[in-house]
Every structure is written in structure tokens, then in C-alpha cells.
Amino acid sequence: MRNWLAFALAWGLILGGAFFASRVQTDGGAVTITEVRIPAEEGVTVSALLYKPAGATAAKPAPGVLVSHGYINTREMQSPFAIELSRRGYVVLAMDMTGHGYSGGIVGTAGFGGPAALRHLKSLPFVDKAAIGLEGHSMGGGPILAAAKADPDGYRAIVLEGSTPGLLGAPAPENPRNLAVVFGQFDEFAGLMWGVPKGGDIETSAKLQKVFGVTGPVEEGRVYGDIAQGTARLLLNPPITHPWEHFSASGVGGAVDWFQRTIPAPNAKPVSDQVWLSKELGTLVAFIGLVGLILATFDLLIGLPVFAALAQPAQPVVERRDGRWWLMLAITAILPALTYFPLMKVGQVFFPMAPFPQWVQNQLVFWALGTALISLILGVFLKNRAVFTNRWVPAILASLATMAVAYASILVVDGLFKVDYRFWVLGLKPLDATRAMQLPGYLILWTLFFLVAMRGLAGHIAVKGEGLIASLGWAKIAMAGGFLIMVVWQYATLFSTGLLLTPKEPLNTVIAIQFVPLLGVIGVIGAWTYRRTNSYVPGALICALFISWYVTSGTANHRQPGFEPQLPGAAAPAKK
Known part of the structure; x- marks a missing residue:
């Protein structure tokens, strides 16, 4: 009997925690989450989760945001962003990069899957095609910047969380529209991303200064350029690490705030109003x-x-x-x-x-x-x-x-x-x-x-x-x-x-x-x-x-039939 009670208790924790997590990530049922499979270039399929708020309809389209995880992660890693954006009324498409999760191909295939994912998001009748945002963490900057390069006028704003344009040779536009960079003071990848030894030194990065169009240190928190013209730039440098950029109030809040400023939310909320951690506790x-x-x-x-x-x-x-x-x-x-x-x-x-x-x-x-x-x-x-x-x-x-x-x-x-x-x-x-x-x-x-x-x-x-x-x-x-x-x-x-x-x-x-x-x-x-x-x-x-x-x-796939083996840092894979 004791063994059966332990068995029942385990199932209780599993089902109870999962149910609680589901209620949080669907905003109590106000957001529906569905599986999506998207045909992409080079014969691969991109997997994604679609978060659709109840207020998004064909008669009243809502703004949309494409979000992407980093290397050796999956679409679920972006759930804090997806939860907070969808409960504010944005339609969110959380994608698996190619070679990751349920997406086909290998790392880097088809622009990491970003261009196809953006096309799919814009094709949805309940999405406002003139109000699209892009967000990516770490290598997740690859697919969203590839999407921006493929469709230069197809989005309004970008947030790079612990990422950088052209990471490991990935395609990227020269002048991304309304770009916010959220980079932790203790980011472990400061040298790889921005060519500085410490995350806290990012304002002195020559690469960042070029992206911002300035010749001196970038001032954190200052909006450079003009949002209406699509030239705005913003640097946020919170005291967090690389993995905390997608798992902290400051990392998630920085993205939410920038989208609410550049792409007004149908159901705007204060940046401090965040519930995503409750979902993580449920799945824990x-x-x-x-x-x-x-x-x-x-x-x-x-x-x-x-x-x-x-x-x-x-x-x-x-x-x-x-x-x-x-x-x-x-x-x-x-x-x-x-x-x-x-x-x-x-x-x-x-x-x-x-x-x-x-x-x-x-x-x-x-x-x-x-x-x-x-x-x-x-x-x-x-x-x-x-x-x-x-x-x-x-x-x-x-x-x-x-x-x-x-x-x-x-x-x-x-x-x-x-x-x-x-x-x-x-x-x-x-x-x-x-x-x-x-x-x-x-x-x-x-x-x-x-x-x-x-x-x-x-x-x-x-x-x-x-x-x-x-x-x-x-x-x-x-x-x-x-x-x-x-x-x-x-x-x-x-x-x-x-x-x-x-x-x-x-x-x-x-x-x-x-x-x-x-x-x-x-x-x-x-x-x-x-x-x-x-x-x-x-x-x-x-x-x-x-x-x-x-x-x-x-973990990411670097070899699949029909594709040349691909290692981090190499050029985009060639199709056989």
C-alpha cells in the first residue's frame, strides 16, 4: 500500500504542477497555445508554439512577436517572454531553431529557420502585419536577424538578449530597425558577442558603438535615434549572467518594455507585472x-x-x-x-x-x-x-x-x-x-x-x-x-x-x-x-x-542526412 501511495503522490505532483503551469502560461485560459509546423527553405520544417490571446481576431488583428531560444536549447526556454508578451495581447510564435527541438535540418540550416517563421507569423489573419517584433537570446539572435535581413520592412523592432548581430557568421541586416540590446554585466560571452572582456564593459565595445552610430561609449538606458523612423537604439546592462537574461525580471522586463514602447500592446501592463516564474515553479x-x-x-x-x-x-x-x-x-x-x-x-x-x-x-x-x-x-x-x-x-x-x-x-x-x-x-x-x-x-x-x-x-x-x-x-x-x-x-x-x-x-x-x-x-x-x-x-x-x-x-543536431556536418562558428551549411 505504501508503494501505491508514493506512486499516486508522484502523479499528483506531476499533474498538479503541470496544470498550475498551464494555467499560468495561458493566462487562466485567455491565451491558447498550439503546435505549429512551418515549411522552410532547404526542405526542412520549423517547429514552434503559437501563443494566441483571445483578443486577437481577423477583425481586430494583434501585434505579433517572433521569439527564439539560444544554442542547445528549445522553444520552451523562451516561455517567460512568450507568457509576458501574450498576456499583454501580443501573438507570440516561439520557434525551435533548425537543428534544435522538433525543427528539422542542422544548426544554421535555412537561416536558422527564422525567415520561414516570420513569414508564417505574418500570414496569420489575426496578426497585424505592420506591427511585428523579433526577440532572440544568444544564438537565437541568428534566426531573428536572418528574418530581418530577408524581410527588411517586415518588422518594427528587435530585442537581442545576450546576443549580437552576425554571431558566428549568421546573416544580419546592417541597420536593424529599432534595436534594443539587453546584455548582462556578468554575461559569460562578452568577448564572443561584443569583443570586450567583461559584460559590464559593453558600452565601450567598438562593435556596439558602430551599431549605435556613435563614436564614444554608449549610454545605458538612453534611446538613440527615433522610434517612428525605425532608427532607435537602446542598451540595457543589468547585473545578470547569460542564462539569467531569459530567466530574470530585468532580462524579460527589458524586452517587454521595449516592445510596449515600439509596438503598443493591446493590453499594456507595468513591466514589474510578471508571472512567468510561477509557471517555472509549476513545471519544477x-x-x-x-x-x-x-x-x-x-x-x-x-x-x-x-x-x-x-x-x-x-x-x-x-x-x-x-x-x-x-x-x-x-x-x-x-x-x-x-x-x-x-x-x-x-x-x-x-x-x-x-x-x-x-x-x-x-x-x-x-x-x-x-x-x-x-x-x-x-x-x-x-x-x-x-x-x-x-x-x-x-x-x-x-x-x-x-x-x-x-x-x-x-x-x-x-x-x-x-x-x-x-x-x-x-x-x-x-x-x-x-x-x-x-x-x-x-x-x-x-x-x-x-x-x-x-x-x-x-x-x-x-x-x-x-x-x-x-x-x-x-x-x-x-x-x-x-x-x-x-x-x-x-x-x-x-x-x-x-x-x-x-x-x-x-x-x-x-x-x-x-x-x-x-x-x-x-x-x-x-x-x-x-x-x-x-x-x-x-x-x-x-x-x-x-x-x-x-x-x-x-541538444543541437550538427549532422543530418542531406546536409553537410555543421559545427559552431563555421559558415552556413551547404545543401547537398
């Missing part, structure tokens, strides 16, 4: 419910006769937390953090190829497998004395069944509420057919890593006689503690000096943020399943399925 609750569902489902399964052989009490060999235990905890926690930057760098040689088309995920699995190899070498000297009860066939079947239930839950949430499991940089969504075909190759590699990691966790960190809460807590520290220290150290340095501890690693630093909660979840799953089976195998398999699903669903 649903994400927590998902973790609970995985644990509860596994418990229910091993109670069935077909999986009963898996149910074995854990037999830790560690008697107490002595010097050896603390050493193993330190190695387990710190080693992945120490290897992260060097192995991610070397992992760039793992180029996109047919079974492994995602360049960033290729680097991640290179890091994971390299760390596992080092762990195995250390294991020769730090022997794992644990005796495990490994039953591979039922473990494989139970793990698959557990994650099948977890995956079914996100299909339910997506179908009923049009939300996914996410909070800020953490996001998990259903796979489309293309990404589902990509998952098996990555699953094999992640499984190899987790078999090593979970064996070490169970054999070295578990202590005889410790309670459930202590066991889960220490497992989280062992798996995520090193990354937490690394991320805190990076950002403490950034906030105190204006530069990251590793200033040449901005992308990998941002990627590392999400691994703090992810590795914590992995620790919980590993400790939980070991306590019930005396085996590291079920936990390893569940974690491999979870992480390969997570990364594959949200």
Missing part, C-alpha cells in the same frame, strides 16, 4: 514528481512476481565513515569536476557522425567515458570489496519498464497541458522521431559510464546500517558535490572580478550548471535502487536511459 514541481515516479514505479515492479528476484537487501561493506570512506567520497565527487573542462575540450574531436550527430553530447559522453576509465584505473589501487547480487535480465526489463512509465508521464503532460518538465536551464521533453532514432547509440555509451559510476557509488559510499535519508543525502553529495563546488567557484569569481575562473570556457560553464541537479538526481536513483536490490545494475540502466533521453531531447 512536475519534474520533482517525475523523479518520485521513477522511484515509486521501480518499487512497485520489484514487488511483482516477475521481478521478485531483484528484491534483495543491500549489503554494504563499509562499516563506518573512516579515513578511507572520506577519501572515496572526495574522489567520487571531485574527479568528474576535475576532468570536465579538459575532457570536454579534447572531446571536440568526437565530430558529428551518423549514429552520433550531436556535437555537444559527443563531448559529454567523451568526458563521461574518460572519467569512467580513470575511475577503473584508480580502482586497481582502491579495490571495491562489495559483493553484488546482479541479475541482468530482470534488471534490464525492470529498468525499461520504469522509464517507460516515466516517458508516458511526459506524453500525458504534453498532451493535456502543453508543458514539459523544466526549471531554468533544466529541461526534459518528449523525443520526436528523429531524436528517438539518435538515442540508442548514445544510450550504449552512457550505460558504460553509469555501470562504472553506480558500482563505485554502491561499493564505496554506502555504509552499513545507515538510514534512507542519510543514504540518499550522501549519494547526492558524492555525485553532485564536485560540480556544485566548481559552479559556485566559477560564479563567485565572475561576480567578484567580472570574469569566470575559466574565462575561455563560457559554454561549458553554462552547461555545467544543469549537471548539479542532474547528478543529484542520479545519486538518489543509484542509492535508492541499490538499497532495494543489492545491485548497481538497475540504477545504472535507469540513469543511462534518463540522461540519454534528457540530453538527446535538448
Whole structure:
């Protein structure tokens, strides 16, 4: 009965959190959200979510805004902008860049999908074609600037959040109409974007001064040019980081304010009136419910006769937390953090190829497998004395069944509420057919890593006689503690000096943020399943399925049949 109650509670968190998030993002039902598929150049299809306020009709068209996420993200990352703009009466089209999410092609295909998305937005009968705005975060500046270049008179204003014209060679107009630049004082990409070492120095950027048409420092908050003539320029430089530009009141508020000034809102509201964070809290609750569902489902399964052989009490060999235990905890926690930057760098040689088309995920699995190899070498000297009860066939079947239930839950949430499991940089969504075909190759590699990691966790960190809460807590520290220290150290340095501890690693630093909660979840799953089976195998398999699903669903494709492999910083891809 207790297992069924836990199962029901998990579903309650999932459905309750998703329902609450849905009510927020639809403004209590006043905004409808629908899936859109848009044919684009080079034979690809662009995916998007359309936010339509009730007041937008063919008889009374509303202004529209096209919004785009950044690299290795998806359209849901722009929901704070979409929520705040749509509740003010704007029709919002939140697109997946090509090579991302459910859009086809690879990174950069068809102007990142921006021109096609803009054409679609302007084709809607309930959209005022003379009142169009464009907003993009980071690489998301690529599609909206490509759209502006393709249709110079087809929009009224642009907001670049942590972005820049011509990023990585992307097409862009020479003189964008009514441009606002929102760039954080602690943006990790200041050098790449604007050629200055720190985000707080952006007013001295020669590139920015050229865009603004001035010869000296740009004054923050001052409107240069004329809105009516389309020549207006505005710089906002709030004290935020690159990931906060799309997840902060100042980042979102800067875009909302500029659009309300340049494209009057049908239902204008003060910039301070923002509700998007409530939606994120709702989907966070649903994400927590998902973790609970995985644990509860596994418990229910091993109670069935077909999986009963898996149910074995854990037999830790560690008697107490002595010097050896603390050493193993330190190695387990710190080693992945120490290897992260060097192995991610070397992992760039793992180029996109047919079974492994995602360049960033290729680097991640290179890091994971390299760390596992080092762990195995250390294991020769730090022997794992644990005796495990490994039953591979039922473990494989139970793990698959557990994650099948977890995956079914996100299909339910997506179908009923049009939300996914996410909070800020953490996001998990259903796979489309293309990404589902990509998952098996990555699953094999992640499984190899987790078999090593979970064996070490169970054999070295578990202590005889410790309670459930202590066991889960220490497992989280062992798996995520090193990354937490690394991320805190990076950002403490950034906030105190204006530069990251590793200033040449901005992308990998941002990627590392999400691994703090992810590795914590992995620790919980590993400790939980070991306590019930005396085996590291079920936990390893569940974690491999979870992480390969997570990364594959949200990471960019750099190779697809019919397109030349495309890497960040290269020219636009050529069609075969």
C-alpha cells in the first residue's frame, strides 16, 4: 500500500504542477497555445508554439512577436517572454531553431529557420502585419536577424538578449530597425558577442558603438535615434549572467518594455507585472514528481512476481565513515569536476557522425567515458570489496519498464497541458522521431559510464546500517558535490572580478550548471535502487536511459542526412 501511495503522490505532483503551469502560461485560459509546423527553405520544417490571446481576431488583428531560444536549447526556454508578451495581447510564435527541438535540418540550416517563421507569423489573419517584433537570446539572435535581413520592412523592432548581430557568421541586416540590446554585466560571452572582456564593459565595445552610430561609449538606458523612423537604439546592462537574461525580471522586463514602447500592446501592463516564474515553479514541481515516479514505479515492479528476484537487501561493506570512506567520497565527487573542462575540450574531436550527430553530447559522453576509465584505473589501487547480487535480465526489463512509465508521464503532460518538465536551464521533453532514432547509440555509451559510476557509488559510499535519508543525502553529495563546488567557484569569481575562473570556457560553464541537479538526481536513483536490490545494475540502466533521453531531447543536431556536418562558428551549411 505504501508503494501505491508514493506512486499516486508522484502523479499528483506531476499533474498538479503541470496544470498550475498551464494555467499560468495561458493566462487562466485567455491565451491558447498550439503546435505549429512551418515549411522552410532547404526542405526542412520549423517547429514552434503559437501563443494566441483571445483578443486577437481577423477583425481586430494583434501585434505579433517572433521569439527564439539560444544554442542547445528549445522553444520552451523562451516561455517567460512568450507568457509576458501574450498576456499583454501580443501573438507570440516561439520557434525551435533548425537543428534544435522538433525543427528539422542542422544548426544554421535555412537561416536558422527564422525567415520561414516570420513569414508564417505574418500570414496569420489575426496578426497585424505592420506591427511585428523579433526577440532572440544568444544564438537565437541568428534566426531573428536572418528574418530581418530577408524581410527588411517586415518588422518594427528587435530585442537581442545576450546576443549580437552576425554571431558566428549568421546573416544580419546592417541597420536593424529599432534595436534594443539587453546584455548582462556578468554575461559569460562578452568577448564572443561584443569583443570586450567583461559584460559590464559593453558600452565601450567598438562593435556596439558602430551599431549605435556613435563614436564614444554608449549610454545605458538612453534611446538613440527615433522610434517612428525605425532608427532607435537602446542598451540595457543589468547585473545578470547569460542564462539569467531569459530567466530574470530585468532580462524579460527589458524586452517587454521595449516592445510596449515600439509596438503598443493591446493590453499594456507595468513591466514589474510578471508571472512567468510561477509557471517555472509549476513545471519544477512536475519534474520533482517525475523523479518520485521513477522511484515509486521501480518499487512497485520489484514487488511483482516477475521481478521478485531483484528484491534483495543491500549489503554494504563499509562499516563506518573512516579515513578511507572520506577519501572515496572526495574522489567520487571531485574527479568528474576535475576532468570536465579538459575532457570536454579534447572531446571536440568526437565530430558529428551518423549514429552520433550531436556535437555537444559527443563531448559529454567523451568526458563521461574518460572519467569512467580513470575511475577503473584508480580502482586497481582502491579495490571495491562489495559483493553484488546482479541479475541482468530482470534488471534490464525492470529498468525499461520504469522509464517507460516515466516517458508516458511526459506524453500525458504534453498532451493535456502543453508543458514539459523544466526549471531554468533544466529541461526534459518528449523525443520526436528523429531524436528517438539518435538515442540508442548514445544510450550504449552512457550505460558504460553509469555501470562504472553506480558500482563505485554502491561499493564505496554506502555504509552499513545507515538510514534512507542519510543514504540518499550522501549519494547526492558524492555525485553532485564536485560540480556544485566548481559552479559556485566559477560564479563567485565572475561576480567578484567580472570574469569566470575559466574565462575561455563560457559554454561549458553554462552547461555545467544543469549537471548539479542532474547528478543529484542520479545519486538518489543509484542509492535508492541499490538499497532495494543489492545491485548497481538497475540504477545504472535507469540513469543511462534518463540522461540519454534528457540530453538527446535538448541538444543541437550538427549532422543530418542531406546536409553537410555543421559545427559552431563555421559558415552556413551547404545543401547537398
